[in-house]
Amino acid sequence: MFKTEQFIKNIDKALESIEQRVIVERSTENWKVEYKNGIEQFSNHTLAKQRAAYYRWKSIENADKLLIEFESNFQKQGGRVIWAPEAEDALKEIEYILNKYEQSSIIKSKSSICDEIELNEFLTEKKHIFEESEIGNYIQHISHEKNFHPIHASMHQSKEYIGRLFNNKLSSPLRAQHTVLTDTFAEHIRDFSSNARIAITGANFLIADSGSIAFTEDEGNINFISTNSQVLIVVAGIDKVLSNLNDLDILWPILSGHSKGKNSTSYQTLISGPAGTAEEGPNEIYLVLVDNGRSYMLSLPEQRQALHCINCGACHQVCPVFNMIGGQAYDTVKTGPIGIISNSLLDTKNKDLKSQAFSSPLCGKCNEVCPVNIDLKSLLPSVRNLNNMQDASIQEKYGWISWKKMMLKRKRMNQNNSLKGFMLKTMYKRYWGDQREFPNHSERSFNQLWIDINGTENDEDKII
């Protein structure tokens, strides 16, 4: 089945779930309160966003030079950088490292790029034993589902569902309270980590001038697993590069303010190389630098601004489509307004994903909340145009030529309304979904209706 058809089926299914919509609505209401608190920390929020946007713009515009600078500085401090043009290259390199250390037991942390390259599926296929150390990701992983939201991976799951899941997997009491569930999970991860010598995680930023990898989190699990591992593998997209360490002065608070409504996250960590002999931490650090379509995005002067994203998830929270259908309906790692733009540009293999870019009413709410001022509202139609021009089939091109011919002549527009109704039904019925009744095309043309109401001939034909 084409992804477009699957997407429509998923939407139908999601719309049926009242429970999910209630949970998402509640989460969005909570986020709005948090967001209000989060932006109050800035005496001039507009200026803070402009500065954050400028830092991201500067970094992406100079990504070619900055990545080399980062590599050189990071390697000077003992880290190793591996460039991976495609997802398959990244997986091969990770497998090579795991085999080198003869490790089959791995502790992971939250990382959307690991999801993008389908690392979990790969590790499972290669029979490695691994565990997710972040509770939301763990819930989604053992549920065999993709993450629902970039920050709150399992926000749609009810407490009862998680209780049953943990009872089954971790033997916690069936009707346990939140604190019991989180304690049971923390104990499980502590036990697992004590045997896992290798940790794999993503990164928030790669700082070129200091050669450091920057992480931010509330749970402390990246900190915990990286300190306790002997070998740390960091997987990061090339878009994570940032020119200066000082840029974090604004990017850290703006990220925590927009994602969780806080002035600061609980943990902000910089790793610049392996631990020294007297220090705790990994003896080896590998950074797998993944392109996977990002160079193509960089080559598009207009659309490359999608790479400025700092993954705060704010645009998801205000998107009316995301709020109605939720993250699972997309069936992709990236979701929400920025996700549908990135998916349709990044996933060059799965051209059918490009239809996702049409699932937006272009209301512009996402623009208002984006901390780095990405113009999502303009990007969506530009991505649609780009994809249409590249991928239209011969039939579609002829279809549009005929449509244009018809639209330019009033006489043709007035003709054969029942045929027009039949054509519309034939072409669009399957995209309309099962939840709504397909509207009947009027038997009379606009021109005929106009004469009925106004009693005069509409003579636009003469103008044309």
Ligand code: SF4
């Ligand atoms: S596009 Fe903007 S609002 Fe959306 S996740 Fe990225 S940074 Fe946040």
